[in-house]
Amino acid sequence: MRRQWPWLFVFGGLALVLTWFTTTRRSLTAVRAAEPSPTPMRLARVTGVGRVTLSPDMAVVRLGVRTEDPDVSVAVAENVRRARAVYDALKAAGLDEKDLHTANLRVYRTTRGSRDNPKTIFVVENAVVARVRDLDALGEVLGAALQAGANMVQDLRFQSSRYEEALTEARRLALEDAKAQAGLMAEVLGVTLGPPRNVSFVGEPKPRVESAVDMPMAAAKAAPSLEVPVEAGELQVTVRVNVEFELYTP
Numbered sequence: 001m002r003r004q005w006p007w008l009f010v011f012g013g014l015a016l017v018l019t020w021f022t023t024t025r026r027s028l029t030a031v032r033a034a035e036p037s038p039t040p041m042r043l044a045r046v047t048g049v050g051r052v053t054l055s056p057d058m059a060v061v062r063l064g065v066r067t068e069d070p071d072v073s074v075a076v077a078e079n080v081r082r083a084r085a086v087y088d089a090l091k092a093a094g095l096d097e098k099d100l101h102t103a104n105l106r107v108y109r110t111t112r113g114s115r116d117n118p119k120t121i122f123v124v125e126n127a128v129v130a131r132v133r134d135l136d137a138l139g140e141v142l143g144a145a146l147q148a149g150a151n152m153v154q155d156l157r158f159q160s161s162r163y164e165e166a167l168t169e170a171r172r173l174a175l176e177d178a179k180a181q182a183g184l185m186a187e188v189l190g191v192t193l194g195p196p197r198n199v200s201f202v203g204e205p206k207p208r209v210e211s212a213v214d215m216p217m218a219a220a221k222a223a224p225s226l227e228v229p230v231e232a233g234e235l236q237v238t239v240r241v242n243v244e245f246e247l248y249t250p
Contacts, residue, residue, distance in 0.1 A: 043197065044185050044245040048178025050170040052237045056158035059138050062103060063090075063145045064127045064152030072122040076107065079124040082149030089148035090130050093141045103127035127154060160235055170239040171201065182245040194246030202240040 065083045069075035083102075090100055106125040113119040130145075132138050135158075142153070160166070186193035 042247050044182045044193070044247050046178045046181040046185070046243055046245070047202070048174040048176070048181065048241045048243060050173030050175070050177060050239045050241075052166040052170045052173070054160050054162055054166050054235050054237070056160050056233075056235050057133075057135065058159050058161065059132045059135060060129065060155075060157045060159060061132065061138075061142065061153065062127050062129050062155040063142075063150040064125055064154050065150055066152055067124050068121050070119065070121060072107065072109075072124075075122045075124045079105075079126050083126040083128065085148040086128055086145050086150045089144045090128070090141065093144045094134070094137060095130055095132065095141065099131035099133070101129055103129045125152075127152075158233070158235060163235075163237065166235075166237045167239070170237045171241070174201075174239045174241040175199075175243070178241055178243040179245075182243070186245075186247055189247070190250070192248040192250055194248050196243050196245050198242075198244040200242050202242060 063086060065079055065086060067075050067079040067082065069078065087100060091097065104125075104127055106123075108123055110121050110123055111118045112121050128145075128150075130141070132141050183193055
């Protein structure tokens, strides 16, 4: 029994040390938890804007053929003939078949003439959408289509193969703009700018086209060859983002 007493003292001392360590650790944790943590004073809501300008390198044009006749079969047949001529003219101008497709074929009836002598007319509209990858040839392509029988230019949109790259850059600029606005707000108010809480991009960005297009339809019949003057201008990609930043009291 005498030999066991020293070991009992040793184990008892270790138990006291462990008890003291555990109690002290819990006390420190409780003190830290009681310390006031910084809480956001308010939220800074800002809208950042990013813009990137780039030059277009392709165009998408919607060329229409419109025919009219009291006999619906005649109007349709004439429209199909002229639409085929436009399609062939676009291919002869250098456009690939993969860049050409028919958009729609519309047939409807309307009334012309006076109230006492109304006449029923059938109208047929057909549209060919063409992607022109060489902007230097755009005027020549449009002239060829007009000469072949197109009598409506329903839409002309310029595009860029660098659009996705420009969109990413515009988003980055929008976020930087939002952060700069929130930083200025915090500086003026004398508070500390915290992390962003909510971030959301506004809408779907669409490139805005600055361009000039002049398409004299009447000249297409008079001139033996026609090249429509077109100025591509530039594309501007604009992105807006709403961001909420936390603001803390110093």
